Amino acid sequence: MRVETVVEFEQVSKRYGLRYALRDVSVRLPSGRIIGLIGANGSGKSTTLKLMAGLIRPTAGRVRVCGAQVTRRVSQRVSYLSDQDALYPFFTAEDLIRFFNRVFSDFDAGRAHAMLEFMRLRPDDRVGELSKGNLGRLKMVLALSRNAPLILMDEPLSGLDPLVRQSILRGLVSFVDLDRQTLLLSTHEVAEVEPLLDTAVLMAEGRVVDVRDIDDLRGREGLTLIDWMANRLGQPVGGPEGIADGR
Amino acid sequence: MAGTFASAQPIYLQLVDRICHGIVRGEWRPGDKLPSVRDMAVQAGVNPNTVQRVYMELERMGIVETRRGQGTFVTEDGPRLEALREARVRDRIESFVRDMTEMGIAPEDILDGVRRALDRKGSDAMEEA
Incomplete structure (x- = not known):
């Protein structure tokens, strides 16, 4: 596993009016991994992903992706799956593949068609007529068909039934290329996603509480991801430096 | 092969254990090829990096051999x-x-x-x- 940094936050804050969505976050994330962003609603997960995708700008601090400061143009290097439904309802799956292929130079139409088949979707399926589960699958196809070094997924499993969640996770393992890509996803399905993660980032109240490798948590402390969350969130949130020894 | 990883033991060690179990039971015979890293990851529902680590550990234990460009095979060392x-x-x-x-x-x-x-x-x- 390489240990290059793909994302770096340096004292990043994001404020909306008087409310801080993110507070003085400094963190580095290693490349070539699947990383889970976990924490309660409103803990800052979506804001963190949007900052990496260049969709919003930090109020203070610096965000770097692949060594370069993030601007709107980072979208050429970052594939972002939104938690919102932002696809035109009258587009077919094939229309979307053609559209993405025009917009993103790293889009792999061959892979998109292979994934479509894997997910049992048809090219002439219309977005507006898809079930919630199939829409979730289609968004996954589009996000993973790009050869972008960084793939971000905001709540890709939210509101989907267990069988759809499983098929989406299987699709993810089948098609992500960790020799060239890093995948960051936010989720509440912690137990379900844990076997797929290399690393977890725990957030609370706009701060990064801790970043840990899953095997390290289990091997050294005998904790599953849920045990660890319960342990860490049971303590006052004060940034990683405020916490001496997690046990 | 797919299953849960309820125990708090590291996931790669649980997978090492399952594969050893499969070999002892004769599901894989000496000289058999194990699934590719990607296929094993999909079957077991884990990350490809984890399978990489599993195969490295099995190799260290002398139970499998990785042949360059061919894949990972169960040892023929009886x-x-x-x-x-x-x-x-x-x-x-x-x-x-x-x-x-x-x-x-x-x-x-x-x-x-x-x-x-x-x-x-x-x-x-x-x-x-």
Whole structure:
């Protein structure tokens, strides 16, 4: 596993009016991994992903992706799956593949068609007529068909039934290329996603509480991801430096 | 192969254990090719990096060999596989004996209980046949 940094936050804050969505976050994330962003609603997960995708700008601090400061143009290097439904309802799956292929130079139409088949979707399926589960699958196809070094997924499993969640996770393992890509996803399905993660980032109240490798948590402390969350969130949130020894 | 990883042991070690179990049971024979890293990851529902680590660990244990560009194969080293089998049997028996001893069961009662369980199993098998 390489240990290059793909994302770096340096004292990043994001404020909306008087409310801080993110507070003085400094963190580095290693490349070539699947990383889970976990924490309660409103803990800052979506804001963190949007900052990496260049969709919003930090109020203070610096965000770097692949060594370069993030601007709107980072979208050429970052594939972002939104938690919102932002696809035109009258587009077919094939229309979307053609559209993405025009917009993103790293889009792999061959892979998109292979994934479509894997997910049992048809090219002439219309977005507006898809079930919630199939829409979730289609968004996954589009996000993973790009050869972008960084793939971000905001709540890709939210509101989907267990069988759809499983098929989406299987699709993810089948098609992500960790020799060239890093995948960051936010989720509440912690137990379900844990076997797929290399690393977890725990957030609370706009701060990064801790970043840990899953095997390290289990091997050294005998904790599953849920045990660890319960342990860490049971303590006052004060940034990683405020916490001496997690046990 | 897919299953949960409920125990808090590292996931890669649980997968190492499952594969060893499969080899001892003869699901994979000496010289058989194991699934590619990606296929094993999909089957087991884990991250490809984890499978990479599993194959490295199995290789370190001398149970599989990775041949460049061809994949990962179960070793044809008979004595090594026999040692794996023996170690697993010994582990399971020792942990069983430890449990029984902790419950305060005397050695002769343990033996007697095992004998009776085996007899029952034998007569069940006869009835089925």
